[in-house]
Amino acid sequence: MEKTMNLIKDKESGLLYKEETLHLNEQDEYVRYRSHNNGLDNPDYMAYQKRIYDEFISRFLIGDNHLDFGCGEFAAMKKITEKNLAVYDKYFHNDPIVLMKQYDTIWLIEVVEHFKDPYEEFERLFKMLNHQGRLIIQTEFIPKENLDNWWYLRDKTHYTFYDDQSFKVISKKIGFEVIFSNHINQIVLEKKENFKR
DSSP: OEEETTEEEOTTTOOEEEOGGGOOOHHHHHHHHHTOOOOTTOHHHHHHHHHHIIIIIHHHOOSSOEEEETOTTTTHHHHHHOSOOEEEBTTTBOOTTGGGSOEEEEEEESOGGGOSSHHHHHHHHHHHEEEEEEEEEEOOBOOSSOGGGOGGGGOTTOOEEBOHHHHHHHHHHHTEEEEEEOSSSEEEEEEOTTOOO
16 A cells, blocks of 8 residues: 555555545535435436436346445436336435345446445445346546546545556456446446356
């Protein structure tokens, strides 16, 4: 691990972590999330979510059993897709039964950057997927330059930052395979059929 600014970089994976001293407590996280203008009555937000679903998520869906992990307060995707979509959110839809079920596809839209312990979280998600199930992920990848000015760092609830190498290392350790990346902000991981630990 090497340290730059208030970030810690894992040399193997390229993951960047904010120092724990910069982590918010749960109450402050909740207040921050409640300040988001992402209600179902916000046409710009709903159009943004629909575009993500139409142009990205729908291309990689498999099976009929899906979960929107980190769905936010209003679970907009449930309204947009009109599917029997399971939803989970730590602060707004915290149903532990949802986490005990198996899914064909789990999508995480602007979620993984909030993970304080990404390996623990990806391990949990791995166990929640059916064989050859998929994680569909959107998060801004670490820029190649001007890191100090990267807007993603300014959000106080963003703790972990990724790039293609990060996802490759996570996948190899946990049992996923990267089957798609746009190398900017979208990536799809598929659970390997016969992964041996």
